[in-house]
Amino acid sequence: MQLAILPHDASIQNYHYIGTGPFKLTHYSEDNIVLEAFTHYFKERALLDRIEFWRIPDHVQIDADYELPNEKENERHNIQIEEIGCIYASFNFTKPGPHHDIYFRKAWREIYDVETILRDLEGNRTITASSFFPERSRQAPNRSYSLEKAKEYLKKSTYNGETIHIYFFAFKDSANDADFLKECCNSLGIQVALHPFLVSDYMDRSIDKHADIILMGEVFAAEHEMAFLNVFKNKSCFINRFLDPHYAKQINCLLDTFLLEEHKEKRYELIYEIEEFLQTEYIILFNYHVLKRKTYPSSLKNVTIDSFGWANFAKLWIQPSLR
Template sequence: MDISEHYIQLRLKLKHVHDDQELYITIGELADYLCCTMRNMNLIMNKFQEHGWARWSPQRGRGKKSILVFCKPVAEVAAERFDQLLHANRMEEAYEMSSSLPPQLRERLLHNLQLQFGLRSIEGVAGRTDTLRIPQSTPFQTFDPTQTAMWGEGFIITEVFDRLVHYNAERQQCEPSLAIAWESDQEGREWTFYLNKGVQFHHGRVMEAADVKFTFDRIVTDPDNPCKTMFGSIQHVELIDNLTVRFVLHKPNFMLPDLLSSLCASIVPWDVQMESLRPIGTGPYRIMHHDATLLVMEVFPTYFRGRAYIDRVEFWQLPQADLTESLVKKRLFSDGELRSVEHEIQGGVFMTFNMQKEGPHHDLYFRQAVRLLLDSDQLVESMDNPYMEKADRLIRIRAREQQNVIPSEEAVTGQTGSDKSGLVQAATLLERSAYQGQPLRVWVEEGKQMEADMAWFAKRCESVGLNIAVVTGDPVHMVYHDELQPYEMIYTGEVFDEHVMRSLITMYTFGNTLFLLAMNDYWRGELAQACENIVMFQEPVLRMERLIQLEGRLIEEALILPVYAFKEVHAHDVSLRNYKISGYGLPDLRQLWIKRKTDAPNTETSYPVYIPLW
């Protein structure tokens, strides 16, 4: 234990003693307070004196009392130790120490922690370094583009890797990236991509066509790869020359360029074994450090599209999940000017059922009863949350795309909306179903809002005799550690990126989405076949029309019960320019830059920013 922690422990044991007050006490009593020997107690007291924290006048002889005077406030010693641990990235120890302190003192320390985040600009001998620090509460599991299912991990992958094709959300079209151009035959069964010259991987080698072939061979030849169905139309990849590659398909696929713009299609080098937490890509940032408490990405200076402005990005692991948002957002902008960016998340929150497990949820009447109990109108109204909006479907597309595409609400939900509560009808459906009163388990993602949703839902279930137990859990464990089996119902959400059509194909074919993990072999086959047919349409409007019909079928079967969409608010100092929110509701680091304040100190200045990473 550090000497400062001994001081804090003793000071809290003797909190009735004021600073500069003489305390008459024996060595034995002090040793008992710190659970150490008297010899060690003497050594500790000498250290206190060396630091100027206490005055100590020992008295020899059994029973004689020595004089102790505390000279330094415990709050100052605690703050110094806390900062010392933070700068050493010893987050767990910092939290453990702060948790032992009284609430008022703990709050002061945690406020200091909040000041660590945002963007820090430092002028040094080597020039100016701009570092963005982001807190996060869920440990990263993998940055293998073919495996990751968490959008926080997707944020890292976006910056570390590139893809052959980039999707421009504003223009709603695919544009060149690692591939400078591409073309296909009339049937959409052969696609040829021409690669950019001189693109470097982070380990120094120039990217070549063999890397593209290797990237997709590792997907299509591995029966257990979660992306195999998503790229199932690929028969093989041919090398034409060092800068040209051809995809030969089993069937027509006019969405291939769109699918190749997904994170799953990030290009990896053939000559380096994939390290899932320290991967190598061609992106504007490379991972330089990663352990249990800190992930560091540094700018890749020879990035083929030009050097990014932010030099370093740090992700600090906060051990207590409930602290992340409150610490960073609370009072973050109390003294400064800010800009607020409101972002509507594509996708939404929904209920689905674990079709891998036997039970009454295989009965359509039962699922329809749950749909009525999970009344999105009443749930959203009862929560009174301005960032929640009732949703009848996950698909929300722009007005200009809606012509002859969006069906009526009745066609999708099968409900007329005449009985909003639906409790009577739900009870009737429950009686007609295979449900016989047995307890059922509902898994819900950890989080204040979703847990509140399920508390509301549980009361409605109780009112009609549906016996459920709500269990909160971490989606990381659910997806990566196969913890689905005990649950009949899953309450979760799906976050799409800017390419909604591609995101839907991913949701229905990528093996690590929670929705697809919950489906049985029959429904996985149905979804794979439907998506295989959808990508054969050349016109995007027709593809979207079929995707909406597919979602309508899933809602009619009550396999997806959409509840609400939600918005997030990012806030940042006005000095941060070109702050644009891209896929998964996260800022695009490739565009962000800083207009340094003219009155900023020559050495260091901070710019607050709140990024809701999870």
């Protein structure tokens, strides 16, 4: 979550954050963060006067308690949101290893059998991805996966029994994917070590040193074009962190054209060209798209949820009690 805009050369100091935005930081500690509406913000005023974030230890049991008017017992609505973005596997080109060999990467495309994962594993997965954009993925022809093809690619590759280190978030779906991959790799004689990590360790640079492959996801904000650009320009994103300079140069050349293009249709053509390049070179493996499921009280009206699962507070209202 990006909360502040800082000058490029500004140093980040703990407990002394500066920036611009609709909120100002009024309190920061290990236990909580307090934001209040910034009256001198150059655009519209924030809708909320104050936001508090509290750190709750993992071992603490949380009981949410709130009341809304005109709410009957158990009267709730469900909503499903398909994320714009996808789950993918990214190869770490900053680390030496057999994954620099395209035949090895082609083998992984065959091993990562998304159709079987969608069919056999529970979770919030929806459809096979061939793009960051679900609607584009739906237009793509179905692909097949074959461990026999994977064997052929492995024979052509430089793989020589090295242990492949796979990193992934310590979430159920990611762990299930990783276990599935390890089982397939065992049948092919590929040595695999699994490394689950916490979201709080996202910026741990030891991951960059040790991971060969990472199972990761991107969720796009409302401005899809800017979100796509962020994947390659944001130095915290793993695609950016793991990208080979040779590939980065070609992608940045297309992004430079993208930034200068006035017409939206042509900008999306460039986006799709970059996605095709990622797939042709097996730089990342698009895997599947994800659903978010939310439940909310019936007293909340005009509920709209973005791809991050947040409600649009500008449109949300509470139906008063009828008397």
